[in-house]
Amino acid sequence: MISKEIVRFAQKQGASIIKIEDLKSIRSMKKLWKRSDRNINSWAFFDLEEKLTYKAQLAELEVVKVNPFKTSQECSNCGNVVKKNRRGSLYTCSCGYKKNADVNASFVISTRSSNEEKAITAT
Ligand SMILES: [Zn+2]
Numbered sequence: 001m002i003s004k005e006i007v008r009f010a011q012k013q014g015a016s017i018i019k020i021e022d023l024k025s026i027r028s029m030k031k032l033w034k035r036s037d038r039n040i041n042s043w044a045f046f047d048l049e050e051k052l053t054y055k056a057q058l059a060e061l062e063v064v065k066v067n068p069f070k071t072s073q074e075c076s077n078c079g080n081v082v083k084k085n086r087r088g089s090l091y092t093c094s095c096g097y098k099k100n101a102d103v104n105a106s107f108v109i110s111t112r113s114s115n116e117e118k119a120i121t122a123t
Pocket residue numbers: 075076077078079080093094095096097
């Protein structure tokens with residue numbers, strides 16, 4: 001159970017919020033799951049999201065959806081968005097930052113505020 005593991009990990013880290021990509025496009029979903037399971041389809045992601053939200057509630061954790069726009073191109077260290085910084089599975093930035101591209105994208109997501117937070121700031 002992936003959802004169980006995510007909740008357990010968050011608790012271990014002392015986190016109160018779990019941020020997930022707000023995946024509305026099937027394309028990015030496929031990209032996300034390509035390596036772990038070729039047969040997975042869009043239903044599987046929504047199923048995971050549902051289970052994760054449910055398990056997180058039981059653990060009194062909040063699940064926040066974050067805009068995944070260009071997370072894979074953004075440097076989690078300096079905030080630069082450069083497409084060519086990502087080469088395959090490695091992210092290398094001119095600021096000297098170098099990390100696994102997926103790990104970098106996860107850091108970017110964790111620092112990004114939710115769509116709702118943005119909406120509140122806008123009003
Ligand atoms: Zn950088």
